[in-house]
Amino acid sequence: xxxxxxxxxxxxxxxxxxxxxxxxxxxxxxxxxxxxxxxxxxxxxxxxxxxxxxxxxxxxxxxxxxxxxxxxxxxxxxxxxxxxxxxxxxxxxxxxxxxxxxxxxxxxxxxxxxxxxxxxxxxxxxxxxxxxxxxxxxxxxxxxxxxxxxxxxxxxxxxxxxxxxxxxxxxxxxxxxxxxxxxxxxxxxxxxxxxxxxxxxxxxxxxxxxxxxxxxxxxxxxxxxxxxxxxxxxxxxxxxxxxxxxxxxxxxxxxxxxxxxxxxxxxxxxxxxxxxxxxxxxxxxxxxxxxxxxxxxxxxxxxxxxxxxxxxxxxxxxxxxxxxxxxxxxxxxxxxxxxxxxxxxxxxxxxxxxxxxxxxxxxxxxxxxxxxxxxxxxxxxxxxxxxxxxxxxxxxxxxxxxxxxxxxxxxxxxxxxxxxxxxxxxxxxxxxxxxxxxxxxxxxxxxxxxxxxxxxxxxxxxxxxxxxxx
Amino acid sequence: xxxxxxxxxxxxxxxxxxxxxxxxxxxxxxxxxxxxxxxxxxxxxxxxxxxxxxxxxxxxxxxxxxxxxxxxxxxxxxxxxxxxxxxxxxxxxxxxxxxxxxxxxxxxxxxxxxxxxxxxxxxxxxxxxxxxxxxxxxxxxxxxxxxxxxxxxxxxxxxxxxxxxxxxxxxxxxxxxxxxxxxxxxxxxxxxxxxxxxxxxxxxxxxxxx
Amino acid sequence: xxxxxxxxxxxxxxxxxxxxxxxxxxxxxxxxxxxxxxxxxxxxxxxxxxxxxxxxxxxxxxxxxxxxxxxxxxxxxxxxxxxxxxxxxxxxxxxxxxxxxxxxxxxxxxxxxxxxxxxxxxxxxxxxxxxxxxxxxxxxxxxxxxxxxxxxxxxxxxxxxxxxxxxxxxxxxxxxxxxxxxxxxxxxxxxxxxxxxxxxxxxxxxxxxxxxxxxxxxxxxxxxxxxxxxxxxxxxxxxxxxxxxxxxxxxxxxxxxxx
Numbered sequence: 015x016x017x018x019x020x021x022x023x024x025x026x027x028x029x030x031x032x033x034x035x036x037x038x039x040x041x042x043x044x045x046x047x048x049x050x051x052x053x054x055x056x057x058x059x060x061x062x063x064x065x066x067x068x069x070x071x072x073x074x075x076x077x078x079x080x081x082x083x084x085x086x087x088x089x090x091x092x093x094x095x096x097x098x099x100x101x102x103x104x105x106x107x108x109x110x111x112x113x114x115x116x117x118x119x120x121x122x123x124x125x126x127x128x129x130x131x132x133x134x135x136x137x138x139x140x141x142x143x144x145x146x147x148x149x150x151x152x153x154x155x156x157x158x159x160x161x162x163x164x165x166x167x168x169x170x171x172x173x174x175x176x177x178x179x180x181x182x183x184x185x186x187x188x189x190x191x192x193x194x195x196x197x198x199x200x201x202x203x204x205x206x207x208x209x210x211x212x213x214x215x216x217x218x219x220x221x222x223x224x225x226x227x228x229x230x231x232x233x234x235x236x237x238x239x240x241x242x243x244x245x246x247x248x249x250x251x252x253x254x255x256x257x258x259x260x261x262x263x264x265x266x267x268x269x270x271x272x273x274x275x276x277x278x279x280x281x282x283x284x285x286x287x288x289x290x291x292x293x294x295x296x297x298x299x300x301x302x303x304x305x306x307x308x309x310x311x312x313x314x315x316x317x318x319x320x321x322x323x324x325x326x327x328x329x330x331x332x333x334x335x336x337x338x339x340x341x342x343x344x345x346x347x348x349x350x351x352x353x354x355x356x357x358x359x360x361x362x363x364x365x366x367x368x369x370x371x372x373x374x375x376x377x378x379x380x381x382x383x384x385x386x387x388x389x390x391x392x393x394x395x396x397x398x399x400x401x402x403x404x405x406x407x408x409x410x411x412x413x414x415x416x417x418x419x420x421x422x423x424x425x426x427x428x429x430x431x432x433x434x435x436x437x438x439x440x441x442x443x444x445x446x447x448x449x450x451x452x453x454x455x456x457x458x459x460x461x462x463x464x465x466x467x468x469x470x471x472x473x474x475x476x477x478x479x480x481x482x483x484x
Numbered sequence: 485x486x487x488x489x490x491x492x493x494x495x496x497x498x499x500x501x502x503x504x505x506x507x508x509x510x511x512x513x514x515x516x517x518x519x520x521x522x523x524x525x526x527x528x529x530x531x532x533x534x535x536x537x538x539x540x541x542x543x544x545x546x547x548x549x550x551x552x553x554x555x556x557x558x559x560x561x562x563x564x565x566x567x568x569x570x571x572x573x574x575x576x577x578x579x580x581x582x583x584x585x586x587x588x589x590x591x592x593x594x595x596x597x598x599x600x601x602x603x604x605x606x607x608x609x610x611x612x613x614x615x616x617x618x619x620x621x622x623x624x625x626x627x628x629x630x631x632x633x634x635x636x637x638x639x640x641x642x643x644x645x646x647x648x649x650x651x652x653x654x655x656x657x658x659x660x661x662x663x664x665x666x667x668x669x670x671x672x673x674x675x676x677x678x679x680x681x682x683x684x685x686x687x688x689x690x691x692x693x694x
Numbered sequence: 695x696x697x698x699x700x701x702x703x704x705x706x707x708x709x710x711x712x713x714x715x716x717x718x719x720x721x722x723x724x725x726x727x728x729x730x731x732x733x734x735x736x737x738x739x740x741x742x743x744x745x746x747x748x749x750x751x752x753x754x755x756x757x758x759x760x761x762x763x764x765x766x767x768x769x770x771x772x773x774x775x776x777x778x779x780x781x782x783x784x785x786x787x788x789x790x791x792x793x794x795x796x797x798x799x800x801x802x803x804x805x806x807x808x809x810x811x812x813x814x815x816x817x818x819x820x821x822x823x824x825x826x827x828x829x830x831x832x833x834x835x836x837x838x839x840x841x842x843x844x845x846x847x848x849x850x851x852x853x854x855x856x857x858x859x860x861x862x863x864x865x866x867x868x869x870x871x872x873x874x875x876x877x878x879x880x881x882x883x884x885x886x887x888x889x890x891x892x893x894x895x896x897x898x899x900x901x902x903x904x905x906x907x908x909x910x911x912x913x914x915x916x917x918x919x920x921x922x923x924x925x926x927x928x929x930x931x932x933x934x935x936x937x938x939x940x941x942x943x944x945x946x947x948x949x950x951x952x953x
Contacts, residue, residue, distance in 0.1 A: 023887075023888060026888060026890070026891055027890050030890050030891065030894055038675070041675065041676055042675075042676040045676050046676075057515070058515070059515045063513075063515075066510055066513055069510060070510065073505065073506050075499075076499060076502040076505075077499060077502060077504075077505035078495050078498070078499055079492055079495040079496045079499050080499075080505045081505065082492075082495065083492065086488075092658075096488075097487075098487045098488045098491050099487070100487055100490065100491065104487065148683065149673070150671045150673040150674070150682055151671075151673035154673070154674075167672070167673060167676070168673070169673050169674070170673075170676070172674075173675065174674055174675055177674055193674045193675065193677050193679055194679050194681075196674055197671060197674065197679045197681065197682060198681070200682070201681060201682060201683060204683060205630075205683070206594070208683070209592060209593075209594060224655070225655060225658050227658055233669070233670045233671060233672075233682070234669055234670065234671050234682035234683050234684065235629070235669040235682060235683035235684025235685075236682070236683045238625075238629060238663065238683075238684065239629060239630075239683055239684075241661075242625055242629060242661060243592070243629075253491070253495075258505070258506070258509070259509055259655075260651050260654070260655040260658075261509045261648065261651065261652075261655065262509055263647070263651060264513070264514065264646065264647035264648050264651065265513055267612075267647060268515075268647075275672070277533075278529065278532065278533065278612055278613070278666075279533070279612040279613070279614060279664065279666045280666070281533070281534075281665070281666055281667050281668065281669055281670050281684070282663065282664065282665060282666070282669075282684065283614075283663070283664035283666075284661065284662070284663050284664075285654075285658065285661070285662040285663075285664075286660060286661055286662075287658040287659070287660060287661075287662075288660060289660065290619070290660050291619070291622070291659065291660055293621075293622035294619050294622050294659075294660055295588075295622065295623075295624040295626075296619070296624060296625060296626065297619060297660045297661060305491075307491055307494070311491065311494040311495055311498055312494075314495065314498040314499070315494075315497065315498040319498075335876060335877045335879070335895050335898075336888075336891055336895075339891050339894045339895060340891060371756075372755075372883075372884070372887050372888070373888065373891075374881070374884065375844065375877050375879065375880065375881025375882075375884045375892075375895075376754060376844070376881060376884075377844040377848070377876075377877035377881070378844055378845075378848035378849065379844075379848075379875075379876075379877070381848070382848065392795075395753070395754065395756070395795070397756075398754070398755060398756025399756040399757075399758050400756070401756050402756045402757055402758070402759075407756070407757075411755070411757075412757070415752055415755070415757040415760045416760060418747075418751070418752070418760070419749075419752060419760035419763050419764055421746075422715070422746040422747040422749075422763075422764050422767070423746070423763065423764075423767065424746075425743060425744045425745065425746050428715070428746050428747075432718065432719050435719070436719075447924070447927050449928070454886055455886060457885070457886055457887075457888075457889025457890075457892075458885055458886060458889055458924070460889060460890075460893070461889075461893045461925065461928060462893065462896070462921065462924030462925045462927075462928050463923075463924045463925075463927040463928045464920070464924055465720050465721070465920060465923075465924075467719050467720055468719060468720055468721065468722050470722065471718045471719050471722060472713055472717060472718045472722035472725040472726065473713075473718055473741075473743055475722055475726070476725075476741050476743070477743070480741075482741075482743075
C-alpha cells in the first residue's frame with residue numbers, strides 16, 4: 015500500500031470535516047467498545063487469560079527461530095510449500111511466480127493485512143490474475159478503489175447509500191437501502207467466484223508450530239470457502255504469528271473475538287493443515303505458505319520487540335479517542351490507531367512516519383484493552399525520543415525545549431518570569447482569559463480560551479504568607 | 485544462501501541466548517469446566533451465537549425442522565453419501581416440505597436452489613456454542629459450507645465442555661481441515677449492523693439427539 | 695491500602711508540597727487549597743521553593759535530554775524523607791513512572807528516582823489511602839461531576855479516592871458523567887501539535903459534562919481543567935471548572951488566583 019503517514023495532520027483535519035466519515039465513526043466505534051466490554055465482563059478469567067497469552071507470545075518471540083523452524087518442518091511434512099520473503103518486492107515476486115506456476119487466472123481472497131503491506135493484489139494483477147476480495151468490507155472498498163480504514167471492519171467509513179451506489183455501478187444491482195439485501199447481492203456475486211477460482215488466498219491469524227497448521231478466524235465464511243474449494247491455497251502470514259502448540263490456541267481464541275468485536279467466538283474458526291489427504295472430497299491439491307519478514311526480524315532485535323505479540327484484534331483502535339475522531343485513512347498506511355502509530359514507523363522507518371507517534375494524548379486506553387499487554391503508550395514515548403535522536407524534530411521545537419529547560423533550571427529565574435508575566439497578563443486581560451496566542455500556541459486559542467497568568471505565582475504568595483525566603 | 489537460511493540467521497541473532505524454549509504449555513489456562521449440564525450450556529451458547537437448537541425426540545423435531553426450512557424458502561436437501569445419521573434425518577424430512585433431494589456436487593456445480601445441508605457433527609463445545617466438523621476420514625464439508633441452511637446432527641454424548649478437550653483429539657495428526665462452526669455466517673461490515681448469511685449458511689440449526 | 699513508613703501514626707505527618715509549575719503560574723489557589731487540606735488532616739507541610747518543573751512536557755514530547763535536566767533538579771529539591779504530595783495526577787505519574795525510564799541507564803539516579811517514586815502521591819490518593827480520610831470536612835456546595843484524568847486513573851490507578859471524598863461532602867450533589875474516563879484531548883503537547891483533533895475530543899467531553907446538569911466539573915489535573923475550561927469559556931457554557939483541591943478545601947479558601 016502507498017505510504018502517506020507524514021501527512022497525518024493534513025489528513026486528520028480533512029477527516030474531521032468529512033461529515034459522512036464522522037457519522038460512520040460515531041456509529042461504529044462506540045458499539046465495538048461496548049460489545050467488547052460486555053464480552054470481557056462475561057469471562058471471569060479474562061485478566062488471567064491476557065497474562066497467559068502475553069507470556070506465551072513472549073516465549074515465542076524469545077525463541078522464534080526454534081518455533082518457526084518447528085512450524086515449517088511440520089507444515090512441509092503435510093504437503094505445505096513454504097516460501098520466505100525478506101521484503102515487499104520479494105513477496106510480490108514470489109506471489110506472482112506461484113500464480114504463474116499454478117496456472118491461476120482468478121484468485122479469491124479473504125482478508126490479510128500483511129498482504130496489504132506488500133501490495134499483494136497489484137503483484138498478482140500484474141501477473142495476469144484477477145483478484146477478488148471476498149471479505150465483504152474488503153470487497154466494498156475494492157470496488158471503491160480504496161484502502162481499508164480499520165483492521166477488522168475495512169469499510170467502517172462507508173454508509174449503506176455509498177455501498178448501494180457501488181453495487182449499482184459495478185455489479186449492476188438495483189439500488190436499495192436494505193442492508194440484508196446488500197449483503198445478499200455480495201453473497202450471490204462472490205459465490206460464483208468461489209466456485210470458479212483456481213486459487214484461494216488467505217491471511218493467517220495463527221501459525222501452530224507443533225502441527226504446521228494455519229488458523230483462520232472469520233465470521234463470514236469466506237475464509238473457509240477460499241481454503242476448501244479452490245485447487246490451490248496460498249496463505250500470506252507474518253513470521254511473528256506463530257504460537258507453540260495446538261493446546262495454546264484456545265487461550266488466543268478466548269481473547270481475539272472478544273477483543274475485536276465482543277463475540278465469545280467468531281462464526282468460523284478454520285484450522286487448516288497441509289493439502290487435501292488421499293480420499294478427501296474437497297480441499298486444495300496444492301498449499302503454499304508465504305512467510306513475510308518485511309521488517310519483523312529487525313524489530314525482534316530491538317527494544318520494540320513486544321509489538322510483535324500483536325494478534326491484530328483492533329481493540330486498541332476501537333478504544334482510541336484519536337482514532338475515533340479521525341478514522342484509519344489519516345494514518346496513511348496499512349495499520350492505524352495505536353498499533354499503527356507504533357508499527358508503521360517500525361516497518362517503514364521513522365523518518366517516513368514521524369507524525370504518527372505524536373498522534374496520541376498517551377491516555378492509555380489502548381494499553382488497558384490490548385489482549386497481549388503490549389505497552390503501547392511506552393512505545394509511543396520511546397518513538398518520540400527516537401525522533402529527537404534521529405534529527406527529526408524541528409529546530410523550533412528543540413529551541414523551545416532548551417529555552418523552557420533553561421528557565422526551569424533556576425527557581426529564581428522562573429519566579430521572575432512568572433511575576434512579569436503575571437503583571438503583564440493582568441494588565442492586558444484585566445483578569446479575563448486570553449483568546450489569541452501566538453504560534454505555536456495559536457492552535458489552542460482557535461477554539462479555546464487560555465487563562466492569563468496569575469497576578470502573583472504561588473511561590474511568591476507562599477513566601478509572603480509564611481514569611482519565608484526559601 | 486537462500487532466503488530461508490538468511491531469515492534464520494537473522495532470527496537466531498535476534499533471539500540470542502535465551503535458554504531453551506518452553507516445552508510444555510504454561511499451567512492453568514482453561515477456565516474451570518462449567519458446572520452442571522454441558523448440554524444445557526451448549527444449548528445456551530449455541531443460541532447466543534445465533535444458532536437454533538432443536539431437541540429430540542426425532543418425530544417432534546422433524547415437524548419443527550420442516551417448518552423452519554420451509555420458512556427459509558428451502559426446496560432441496562443434501563447430505564454426505566457416507567453419513568448415515570444425516571441421510572436418515574434428511575430422507576425423513578422430505579414429506580415435511582415437500583423437499584427434493586440433491587447432492588453436494590450439484591450445489592457446488594452452481595445449482596441455484598435454496599438448500600439445506602445435513603451433516604453429523606463430530607463434536608460440540610459447550611463453552612462457545614460450537615459444532616466441530618473435520619475432513620478426517622475423507623468426510624465432506626460441503627453441507628456447512630455452501631448450503632443456505634446448515635443442519636447439524638449432534639449426538640449429546642459428543643458435547644465437551646471446553647475448546648481444549650475438543651482440540652486434544654486432533655493434535656497428533658490433524659486432518660486438512662478442522663472447522664469450528666458457531667452459529668450462522670455473519671457480517672457487520674455495512675454500518676456495523678449485524679446481518680446473517682454473508683457467504684456461509686444463513687441459518688445454523690443443531691439437532692441434539694440422544 | 696494503607697501505607698506506612700514506620701512513623702508514629704499519631705505524630706505530625708511530614709509532607710513536602712510539590713505544587714507544579716502550571717498551578718504555580720496559572721492557578722495558585724490550587725496550591726493554597728492543597729496546603730490547607732493537608733494541614734487540616736495533620737500534615738506538617740513544607741514547601742521546597744527550589745522546585746520548578748517535573749519535566750513532563752519535555753519527556754512526553756521525546757526531548758529526554760531536557761527532561762533529564764529538570765528531573766535531576768526535581769530530585770534535588772525534595773528532602774530524603776517524608777511524603778511528597780501534589781495536586782496533579784500527571785505530575786505524580788511522571789515522577790513515579792517517567793523518571794525510572796529517564797534514568798534507566800544511570801543506576802544511582804535510578805535508585806534515587808525509585809526511592810522518591812515510592813514517597814510521592816497525588817492529593818486525593820494521599821488523603822484516602824495514606825491518611826485514611828473519609829470526610830474531607832469541606833463546606834463546598836453545588837452539583838459536581840468528576841473527570842477522571844488519564845494519568846491519575848490509568849497511570850496511578852486512582853479511581854475511587856476522589857469519588858469517596860466528593861461523595862462525603864454534605865453540600866455536594868455528586869453526579870457521574872458518561873465516559874468520565876475518556877481523554878479530554880489535552881495530552882500536553884498534543885493540544886498544540888494536533889489542535890483540531892484535541893478540540894474535537896474536548897467538545898465530546900464538554901457534551902458529557904453538560905448532560906449531567908452539573909454546575910461544576912472537577913478533576914485531579916489542572917491541565918485537563920484548563921483545557922475543558924478554555925472551551926467552556928469560549929462558548930460560554932453554564933458550568934465552571936474547579937480543581938479537586940479547591941473543592942476539598944471549601945468555599946472560604948483560595949481566592950487569590952486568576953483562573
